[in-house]
């Protein structure tokens with residue numbers, strides 16, 4: 657017997673977790689949405705959800721998309737969806753916004769541009785907020801990916817809103833990471849600064865219809881040559897391609913999809929895919945464990961015990977390590 661139910665206490669009928677998972681696996685967008693909402697809410701039901709999903713995961717190709725605001729991430733995502741759909745793939749898009757407390761998809765203007773796919777039952781688009789989470793992005797995103805993976809999508813595109821650390825974090829979750837640049841944005845320097853130069857498996861210079869695209873490619877090639885190549889196992893190196901697109905017109909997008917497939921083949925043939933996935937699972941387990949510790953600390957942090965320890969550390973009576981040991985004990 658299972659008495660656990662998922663869903664909001666008000667306004668929606670409660671649904672048993674096994675039923676919800678069954679519906680999600682059958683492709684119900686509502687069921688998928690509710691499961692991802694459970695992730696956003698850090699629901700206690702996630703234990704049950706993740707245990708039931710685990711046997712159905714590991715099939716989806718996870719492709720990360722990153723780049724400075726305005727380079728054309730949303731437009732490119734949409735064009736990639738079109739191309740992948742031509743191949744008959746079922747595609748999910750997860751837009752992760754580390755800075756926004758809102759979620760649900762409709763709030764981001766970007767998503768509107770994806771509306772050409774809105775009526776396609778084999779495309780699922782979702783924005784997810786992670787602010788306010790203990791553990792934030794790195795805690796929530798992999799679990800949302802598990803939901804989408806188990807729901808049977810062939811490719812999951814993960815797009816991050818914003819630049820910097822969050823993008824680097826999300827790149828760690830993908831099998832293949834696309835870094836987008838565009839002319840006229842000082843992108844090369846921006847990318848180098850934000851550390852996203854290191855994380856790309858494939859580079860895409862979008863807005864190739866504009867002046868300066870060739871220059872961006874050349875600068876990028878120079879920078880990539882300077883930085884260390886992505887080494888696979890000994891003797892194998894992935895030469896990171898730099899491709900040009902006009903996302904608005906879909907030009908060059910088929911080549912990007914081809915490069916994703918080639919990268920995938922490289923990952924599989926070198927065993928790197930399995931290694932990346934183990935690395936990812938390691939971070940995931942660590943984040944959940946840390947989240948659990950933070951949750952327990954949350955209960956402690958208002959406690960008299962911590963107040964007493966903190967007062968002793970502040971006066972120098974106790975060192976912080978000993979205090980932490982006492983707290984953990």
Ligand SMILES: Nc1nc2c(ncn2[C@@H]2O[C@H](COP(=O)(O)OP(=O)(O)OP(=O)(O)O)[C@@H](O)[C@H]2O)c(=O)[nH]1
Pocket residue numbers: 723724725726727728729730731732766817818862863864865866901902903904905
């Ligand atoms: N000329 C040209 N414009 C493009 C191309 N692709 C996208 N754009 C335009 O560039 C602008 C930004 O595109 P978005 O797809 O919203 O870019 P984004 O990176 O998602 O931007 P943010 O939502 O701000 O992060 C829009 O006005 C697009 O129409 C392209 O290939 N060529």
